Amino acid sequence: MFRTFRGGHSGGWRVTSLSPVTGEPLPFVPALSVTDSEAVSLPLVPSRNAWRLAGVASSLRYTERPEKQQLDAVQAGLGRLDATSAALIPIRKSQAWWELTQEERRHIFEDRSHHIASSLRYLPAIARQLYHCRDLGGPFDFLTWFEFAPVDASLFEELVAMLRQTEEWTYVEREVDVRVVKEVLSA
Numbered sequence: 001m002f003r004t005f006r007g008g009h010s011g012g013w014r015v016t017s018l019s020p021v022t023g024e025p026l027p028f029v030p031a032l033s034v035t036d037s038e039a040v041s042l043p044l045v046p047s048r049n050a051w052r053l054a055g056v057a058s059s060l061r062y063t064e065r066p067e068k069q070q071l072d073a074v075q076a077g078l079g080r081l082d083a084t085s086a087a088l089i090p091i092r093k094s095q096a097w098w099e100l101t102q103e104e105r106r107h108i109f110e111d112r113s114h115h116i117a118s119s120l121r122y123l124p125a126i127a128r129q130l131y132h133c134r135d136l137g138g139p140f141d142f143l144t145w146f147e148f149a150p151v152d153a154s155l156f157e158e159l160v161a162m163l164r165q166t167e168e169w170t171y172v173e174r175e176v177d178v179r180v181v182k183e184v185l186s187a
Contacts, residue, residue, distance in 0.1 A: 001038060002039065003034065003054065003145075004034070004040060005032060005054070005088055006052045009029070010031050011031035011033030012031075012183055013034065013086060014031055016179045021089075022174060023092070024139075024174060029050060040136070053090055055131025056132055056136075058132045062105060071116065074123040084182040084184075085147070086145065086181075087177065088144070089143075089145075089160075089176070090144070091140060092141050092142075092175075093171045093173065094171050108168050126152060126159060128144065128147075131145065
């Protein structure tokens, strides 16, 4: 199942900010739609005033069984009614990252950067899902999607700041931070 994030002029989420963290930005758009489908047409080429990013939730790459069990015990699912704030953070890692072996990447990801262990304290307030897209020919390797209640916005900022200070993040060559709020239809 593919998840597609389409930035444009309409969608269920209103874009409140779109900031390049490192590397090339995405064009600013006022809205974001998020859809799931069994197929996605390629290539995913951005236009001057819209863009489309697609990825697939896949098997866990750098997570060991005890870590997975810890995550499963505390993480919240997406789509909670109170989670009306969200962030889409597409990331592309450097060629140096991809030249490392799986074991070397795992060592940086958890043994030195403590990605999972440090992130556990932010769950279940922040729900998250990683979508892989490196092999789809798009401009990013991963699409990270986070949902949270507005009261947990500062907690989310703390999580993102912590992750950006890790050794793992020294391999990020392009990152864009897209913040959105759920559109609410008035009666």
